[in-house]
Amino acid sequence: MLTPPAEQAVAALIADLQRVRAGLPHHGSRPPHEQARHLSDEVAAGGLAPLVHDLLDASDPAPVTTARLDLTQSDSRARLASYELWRGEARERITELWEWVTRRRQAAGAAPWWSVGMGLPPVAESLRRLADVSEPITCLAPLARRWAATAGLAGGTAEHDWRWLMLGNGLPQARAEARDLPTLDHLLRRLVQRLRVHDLLPTSHTVRLLRRPNSPSMVLPVQVPGDSLLSLPTEVSPATVQYLQHELAHLAEHALRPPDAQLAERWRFDPVRSEGWALLMEYVVRSPDSLRQLGLTPRAAVDLSRFLHQEEAFSRGMMAVDVALDARLGTLRTPRELLAEAARLLARTGLGWAPELVALRLTRIVHWRAYLAGYAFRDAALGLLTRRFGAGWSADARAWLALRTALAATGSASDFLATLGGRGSPEDRAHSSYTSP
Numbered sequence: 001m002l003t004p005p006a007e008q009a010v011a012a013l014i015a016d017l018q019r020v021r022a023g024l025p026h027h028g029s030r031p032p033h034e035q036a037r038h039l040s041d042e043v044a045a046g047g048l049a050p051l052v053h054d055l056l057d058a059s060d061p062a063p064v065t066t067a068r069l070d071l072t073q074s075d076s077r078a079r080l081a082s083y084e085l086w087r088g089e090a091r092e093r094i095t096e097l098w099e100w101v102t103r104r105r106q107a108a109g110a111a112p113w114w115s116v117g118m119g120l121p122p123v124a125e126s127l128r129r130l131a132d133v134s135e136p137i138t139c140l141a142p143l144a145r146r147w148a149a150t151a152g153l154a155g156g157t158a159e160h161d162w163r164w165l166m167l168g169n170g171l172p173q174a175r176a177e178a179r180d181l182p183t184l185d186h187l188l189r190r191l192v193q194r195l196r197v198h199d200l201l202p203t204s205h206t207v208r209l210l211r212r213p214n215s216p217s218m219v220l221p222v223q224v225p226g227d228s229l230l231s232l233p234t235e236v237s238p239a240t241v242q243y244l245q246h247e248l249a250h251l252a253e254h255a256l257r258p259p260d261a262q263l264a265e266r267w268r269f270d271p272v273r274s275e276g277w278a279l280l281m282e283y284v285v286r287s288p289d290s291l292r293q294l295g296l297t298p299r300a301a302v303d304l305s306r307f308l309h310q311e312e313a314f315s316r317g318m319m320a321v322d323v324a325l326d327a328r329l330g331t332l333r334t335p336r337e338l339l340a341e342a343a344r345l346l347a348r349t350g351l352g353w354a355p356e357l358v359a360l361r362l363t364r365i366v367h368w369r370a371y372l373a374g375y376a377f378r379d380a381a382l383g384l385l386t387r388r389f390g391a392g393w394s395a396d397a398r399a400w401l402a403l404r405t406a407l408a409a410t411g412s413a414s415d416f417l418a419t420l421g422g423r424g425s426p427e428d429r430a431h432s433s434y435t436s437p
């Protein structure tokens with residue numbers, strides 16, 4: 001239990017650590033890593049040591065590539081050139097990756113290796129859901145080829161192409177960008193407006209918008225509730241609406257944290273719940289009706305809705321490989337064997353996907369696991385909403401009130417579903433448990 005001034009000091013430290021992580025200057029008079037040393041007793045007393053340790057990330061940072069595929073390039077040759085750089089760097093980092101994973105696996109002991117460094121770890125049940133996810137590896141080549149054909153592109157299964165196509169660049173409206181796609185500002189305004197209508201985003205929560213070209217969209221809590229950073233790529237592709245909605249869903253979760261709860265409780269985000277909630281909001285935004293209301297033509301809305309469903313299947317196919325490779329780690333002895341195993345699994349996708357790039361995705365395995373567990377959570381939530389409010393639940397204010405109540409409570413993925421199901425009635429309680437696919 002922290003005194004109010006100590007809690008304030010720790011909250012300010014976490015805020016500065018988040019700002020620095022986002023590449024922004026800190027607000028405090030001394031650098032956050034110094035401040036963290038100074039406040040170590042208070043941090044420990046507040047139960048926030050794992051979070052601060054994770055944010056400092058000084059002990060053993062994951063290997064990352066500085067190069068990345070330039071997805072702003074509509075010219076296939078330019079993409080290929082940036083891809084070669086990216087792949088070359090990934091190849092050079094494989095030994096480093098292997099050593100990093102090995103150290104983590106040794107340090108974790110009996111716990112899953114990726115659960116070390118999760119910040120404030122979720123409850124045992126959610127941890128189990130993360131550990132238990134599995135997804136069939138499917139052949140993704142026919143879908144990549146179909147997208148490529150619409151784009152008038154021959155090599156749809158080459159990595160520099162399918163990653164570009166995953167943004168919806170093959171859709172007809174992507175070519176007529178200025179005419180058919182709403183601008184980022186327009187999308188942002190409309191999606192925020194929707195959240196406000198459902199009372200999911202209090203105006204008291206401030207959001208600083210960062211525009212970063214060719215970078216994934218991302219939202220970082222700085223103070224919960226109170227302050228978030230939203231980082232967005234500058235260019236709009238057809239898939240933007242879904243990514244934007246995803247991040248705004250996380251933003252709503254930050255903004256609805258109960259201000260009177262203890263700091264550790266406000267900062268504990270159950271990854272299954274957080275990702276599942278964001279995936280639920282993605283599901284809602286991609287219906288043709290919803291896309292039309294955002295300013296797309298009826299034809300474009302139908303095309304994009306279909307594409308976004310396909311994109312989910314494609315992304316899940318990628319994560320299926322990640323999880324399968326992770327499951328095989330215990331049988332591998334060298335970086336060479338890691339690459340060989342990745343190549344073996346990748347062959348089943350039918351995509352020209354570099355084994356070194358899939359191997360590097362292991363550093364983010366918690367995210368892939370959280371998405372896969374999140375899909376099961378989303379489907380359970382959809383089941384509950386439909387059962388309580390009917391198939392048209394997304395037009396029912398009572399359904400949004402139930403979602404808001406569930407989101408505004410802290411707690412685990414299961415607690416969220418129990419609240420959503422209408423806590424109390426035995427019938428609802430029976431439906432509130434769920435199983436992973």
Ligand SMILES: [Zn+2]
Nearest residue numbers: 246250275278
């Ligand atoms: Zn997310």
